[in-house]
Amino acid sequence: MSQCCACRYPAPPLPVLLGLTIFSILLSVSPVIGWRPWPHQQINATDLEFGSSKKYEGSSEFVHLKYHMGPVLTANITVHTIWYGTWQKSQKRIIRGFLNSISNVNTKTPSVSGWWKTVQLYTDQTGANITRTVHVGAEKNDRFYSHGKSLTRLSIQSVIKSAATATTHPLPINPQSGLYLLLTSDDVHVQDFCGQVCGFHYFTFPSIVGYTLPYAWVGNSATQCPGICAYPFAVPVYMPGLKPLKSPNGDVGVEGMISVIAHEIAELATNPLVNAWYAGQDPSFPTEIADLCEGIYGTGGGGSYMGQVLDDHDGATYNMIGNGRRFLVQWVWNPVLNYCSGPNALDQ
Ligand SMILES: *[C@@H]1O[C@H](CO)[C@@H](O)[C@H](O)[C@H]1NC(C)=O
Numbered sequence: 001m002s003q004c005c006a007c008r009y010p011a012p013p014l015p016v017l018l019g020l021t022i023f024s025i026l027l028s029v030s031p032v033i034g035w036r037p038w039p040h041q042q043i044n045a046t047d048l049e050f051g052s053s054k055k056y057e058g059s060s061e062f063v064h065l066k067y068h069m070g071p072v073l074t075a076n077i078t079v080h081t082i083w084y085g086t087w088q089k090s091q092k093r094i095i096r097g098f099l100n101s102i103s104n105v106n107t108k109t110p111s112v113s114g115w116w117k118t119v120q121l122y123t124d125q126t127g128a129n130i131t132r133t134v135h136v137g138a139e140k141n142d143r144f145y146s147h148g149k150s151l152t153r154l155s156i157q158s159v160i161k162s163a164a165t166a167t168t169h170p171l172p173i174n175p176q177s178g179l180y181l182l183l184t185s186d187d188v189h190v191q192d193f194c195g196q197v198c199g200f201h202y203f204t205f206p207s208i209v210g211y212t213l214p215y216a217w218v219g220n221s222a223t224q225c226p227g228i229c230a231y232p233f234a235v236p237v238y239m240p241g242l243k244p245l246k247s248p249n250g251d252v253g254v255e256g257m258i259s260v261i262a263h264e265i266a267e268l269a270t271n272p273l274v275n276a277w278y279a280g281q282d283p284s285f286p287t288e289i290a291d292l293c294e295g296i297y298g299t300g301g302g303g304s305y306m307g308q309v310l311d312d313h314d315g316a317t318y319n320m321i322g323n324g325r326r327f328l329v330q331w332v333w334n335p336v337l338n339y340c341s342g343p344n345a346l347d348q
Pocket residue numbers: 015044045046047
């Protein structure tokens with residue numbers, strides 16, 4: 001989701017495991033099918049079953065994803081990470097492991113690089129595809145909370161400015177191929193975090209930062225709302241009876257972030273200045289390629305059903321592999337097939 005978060009769209013208001021017919025009627029009212037257990041959706045545990053199956057994965061009929069002629073990230077992407085607040089080495093390793101695996105094609109399938117292949121299907125007006133190469137770039141630690149423990153959408157830009165203008169080891173300024181990823185630790189409050197968003201992307205304003213840089217923010221929800229932003233590795237308190245799934249890397253908050261980071265990077269690549277690939281009439285409320293598939297991790301996914309994923313011998317749930325780790329990452333909208341797709345699809 002971008003600055004003007006797509007989660008404000010009314011989500012389907014009824015219990016979500018409905019027949020396709022009823023669901024289609026809802027979709028004609030609101031084309032947004034992304035799903036997370038936001039409290040206002042008032043879904044109860046009876047409605048939620050991880051195990052049921054049906055062919056869904058979004059609806060092509062009501063989704064009008066359009067290209068609006070703006071640039072996309074066709075040059076090799078370098079992700080510059082800002083670690084804001086208190087981060088454990090083990091947490092950084094999980095996130096770096098994911099970022100490093102996006103372009104690593106020498107991995108077992110279903111792979112993270114296979115997931116990125118769907119993002120590569122998007123082109124700009126010259127017909128150039130999104131790059132296949134995502135490098136991990138410079139990192140900056142902001143250990144002492146330079147802008148406090150409560151950030152707004154605007155002060156996030158000041159954090160990026162501080163990192164890019166630091167006297168020692170500033171982050172490189174690279175508007176063409178740099179992508180700036182601000183990650184906040186679990187004790188940092190961010191405007192709209194947990195209530196409306198788990199992360200967002202936008203670009204910095206020259207008046208604040210001096211440059212127009214595509215960036216994303218993602219927060220660690222472990223202490224604030226794991227049942228929402230780290231779902232399904234944690235479940236909301238208002239869904240008693242629903243058991244969380246076991247995360248593959250042993251850190252619920254961080255593993256919830258992985259799918260949100262993937263979501264934001266896929267959208268930054270295809271809509272970096274919020275004038276390229278999105279659905280919906282209003283450019284200030286764009287519905288982007290990952291918004292359309294939020295909550296969908298496998299074949300049959302849709303509504304509150306995550307789709308068919310993999311369960312390992314240790315009981316952990318995942319749907320792709322990268323650099324020797326297992327990850328659970330949502331699918332993204334496939335512009336060729338006109339539905340959500342991912343590397344663990346059973347029918348491809
Ligand atoms: C939960 O949903 C089920 C099925 O939609 C319904 O039968 C049940 O009454 C609901 N329970 C509560 C507590 O709302």
